[in-house]
């Protein structure tokens with residue numbers, strides 16, 4: 001993923017809706033668990049999984065369940081790294097906020113089964129969070145395809161990337 005300024009308007013979209021709700025997330029030792037709706041997971045697989053590598057999109061959540069996804073089909077293929085269409089994504093995030101959905105992360109695909117965030121992913125996420133102080137956490141799924149088999153590994157970034165378990169719900 002390539003670094004590009006991604007929205008001072010994100011500032012308006014963090015927190016809010018989720019903060020007053022009970023937290024259905026829990027931790028077992030070092031692994032945090034979250035939830036994702038089955039239809040969203042399917043949509044991610046059908047869009048990014050069916051596109052050239054380094055495709056991506058954004059995800060939103062409500063009640064700590066990932067419930068919204070936008071496929072960034074207008075992203076710019078540049079130096080073989082996912083480069084978000086910043087202007088369009090900011091519009092989407094603003095629209096989500098009206099429905100009480102908070103932007104929570106970026107999903108993209110990697111080549112060659114490389115299922116961990118890259119150095120440039122880390123630089124990107126650090127910069128994004130420094131620019132948007134209300135973003136205290138980011139969920140960062142990475143999709144890989146090996147021999148036609150699609151796999152998604154979920155990470156969260158708080159001060160660094162950590163693997164997380166995400167449970168699929170109807």
Ligand SMILES: [Zn+2]
Pocket residue numbers: 001108109110117118121
């Ligand atoms: Zn990446």
